[in-house]
Amino acid sequence: GGSFSPYTAPIAACVPDRYNETMIRALPRDPSWIYAYWDIADQRRASLGEEDGASGLFLRVVEMGSSGEGRRSYFDIQVTMEDWKWYINIPRPGHSYRVDLCFRTIDKIKVFARSNEVRMPIHHLEGLSKLPQMTKSLLILSDLEGLHLVEPGADNPSRILVAEEE
Structure with a gap:
């Protein structure tokens, strides 16, 4: 018979902590919680410090309505530049949501990235x-x-x- 020797992956083959891209993803954790994670590319991150009147990064959690519904409800969660993930308690299980990664200046809101739409399970x-x-x-x-x-x-x-x- 042959002998078994375990395989050890080289350190360079590990998954990187980030990919230097501006993106956000959302995953349903359970009926009441969404797990969101994001990254902001270095170039965009550097330009944020140069914005006049910048008041911060935030997540906008948007409840997706049926097609044809005009107004959508949403709420905002203030986050910092050091944050890269967040558990979001949603108000209505069984509905669909999207999470936008946004930046607020004095006169406008910039949407950096939009997550996938997630349909939350019911309780x-x-x-x-x-x-x-x-x-x-x-x-x-x-x-x-x-x-x-x-x-x-x-x-x-x-x-x-x-x-x-x-």
């Missing part, structure tokens, strides 16, 4: 509360009830709340 099966009692009983008997497929009620919030420090 529960819609309409499960309207199922016949026999179906609910089958969920209990098949031990699927523990998967929390039922819609959360008012007494069971599906959001993470942060207590204020005293």
Whole structure:
């Protein structure tokens, strides 16, 4: 028989920390969170310090509507030049979102990059509360009830709340 010797990859073959390109990507982590990561090319990064009245880099999280919907809702998250990733708590699971990497000056907003559109999963099966009692009983008997497929009620919030420090 032959002997087995493990392969060790040379250090130069490692994946680089960054590719020096301006881009942003978004991935759904679970129904309530998007993981976004980005990079800004060195040339663009250097030019940002020269902007008059620059007030900063931010992520704009845009809820994508159906085609034909005019106004889209969004919210902004202030980030720094040292940041390169962010977990984003989204307001509506089951909807689609896009994350824009933006820079604000006194008179305008520049969009550096747009992420892919991500469709967020849902927390529960819609309409499960309207199922016949026999179906609910089958969920209990098949031990699927523990998967929390039922819609959360008012007494069971599906959001993470942060207590204020005293």
